[in-house]
Every structure is written in structure tokens, then in C-alpha cells.
Amino acid sequence: MDAERQIKEKPDALTLPKLEGHVKFENVSFSYEKRRPILKNVTFDVKPGETVALLGATGSGKSTIIRLIPRFYDVSSGKIMVDNYDVKVVKLKSLRNQIGIVAQETFLFSMTIKQNIAYGKPEAKMEEIIAAAKAAKAHEFISALQSGYDSRLGERGVTLSGGQRQRVAIARALLLNPRILILDDSTSSVDVETEYEIQQALRALLKNRTAFVITQRVSTIRNADKIIVLEKGKIAEDGTHETLMEKKGIYYQIYQTLYETQKPIIEAASERASLKKEETE
């Protein structure tokens, strides 16, 4: 919060038009505190509609990178460009309005499920809310609740599982339909029951927009257009799953480890997917 107060909008700040979703980091360095550089000369270029997966050890700077896009902090040097506008010269509201964030700790309120989904768009029609919930694979479990979309969450209301909470948060983001999406999902609890549904929900969420994802989920990483591996605030490797696997460097090692631990879940989910396919055939 203190840091956010240091962010100053220029008096002549421009209102961003509707974005395409082109995001560029040009030699970005950043530190939260003096003399402790966190990001060092980070450069990348993300085309509209691409999905980028950010990987790296804890503390390597993944969350920091995504905090700079909505300009929660200012870079120490270098530039962040969104559709060729420096984020420093635009109205914060016009920038942040077009960026959807699904955070590490999903934030749901003690309100009804309907209100939680429509949190950023209170004027949303019921049809829109249901469409978003369906795409987020949340409609089925919501409908199964006694009061459906009017069920209250929180202390005296219903309790949702981690995977269900995540899908409500995805429905909320889908309803807002932002051009740029940020998903910080480092602590994703992987559970066999809902993995297939979550994969489907994520696919809907990432489609047709520029997305930055921090995740351990092998299926999401493998499908990313670009993978960036960070090491102590620097880009250690970047490329696609195929090029980085061939390289047999850090990504290769990270991937092997993730794949091994997620193997039973991946197999159960793909079995589930082929069963569903048979059902519909």
C-alpha cells in the first residue's frame, strides 16, 4: 500500500484506448528497496493473444514481474510498454481496467456466489453470469447447491473447496473479459477430482487474450506460447516447451520434476477427458 502511494499519475496522463494486448519489457530493472536489485535487465515481447508462463524458484521475481504490468510499482530503469504506450504516461484506471488478475490467494467475499462472480461488473445480467460460470466449469457445482447462485459464501454460508473457489474466481475474470490477464497460481492445490475441470476453465480463461501465468500446472505450461525461466531476477531461458526441452537446461529439469509429481493427476485427467469424449460420441 505504501508503495502504491508512490505511484503518481502524470497530470497530462493519456486515457488508454481499448487494448490489443501487446506487452513489452525493455531492459527492466527493479528494486523494492535501495541497493537490493530484484529484477535485472529483463527484456521480452509478448504479442496480443499469447500466453506466457513464468517459471523459476521461489523469490526469483515472478510475482514482481506481473506486479509491474498494472503499475503497482514503477521500474527503476527500463520501460514497460503496453500497445506501445509507456505504462508511466497513461491513466492508471484506463490501464488497470483492462487487466484481469486472478491472484495466488483467491479473494471471495461473504456475499452470494452471484455477487462474487459479478464483483467487477455489478450490472451484469444473470445470463452473462451463468455463461461465465459455465465456461469456468463452475455452473454444475453451483447449480447443485441448495440455493444455487444465491448461496451465500463465508462463515455462515457454504464452504467451497480450493478448486471450486478458483473456478468462481475464473468466472469473475471471464465476466470482465480483460485484454490482459494475470494468473498467479503458484500454490495451486492439485486435486485429481477437479483437475480436468480446472484445465478446461483455464483454457477458456487464457483464450483470446494476452495472459501471464505463474503456475506449476504442467498442462498450462506446456501449452504456453512462451515460457520464461527466471533465476535471481534475470531471464535464464526463454522459448517454447519444445525448444527448451531440447536445450536440456533449467527448464528441462523443472519440467521433469513437475511432471513426475503430477503424473498420477495428469493421467487421471486425460482418462477423464477421453471418457467424456466417448460419452459425447
Ligand SMILES: Nc1ncnc2c1ncn2[C@@H]1O[C@H](COP(=O)(O)OP(=O)(O)OP(=O)(O)O)[C@@H](O)[C@H]1O
Ligand atoms: N513488497 C516487497 N518488499 C520488499 N521485497 C519484496 C517484496 N515483495 C517481494 N520482495 C522480494 O523480492 C524477491 C522476489 O519476490 P517475488 O515475490 O517476485 O518472487 P516469486 O518468484 O514470485 O516467488 P514465489 O514463487 O515464492 O511466489 C524476493 O527476494 C522477495 O523477498
Ligand SMILES: [Mg+2]
Ligand atoms: Mg510469487
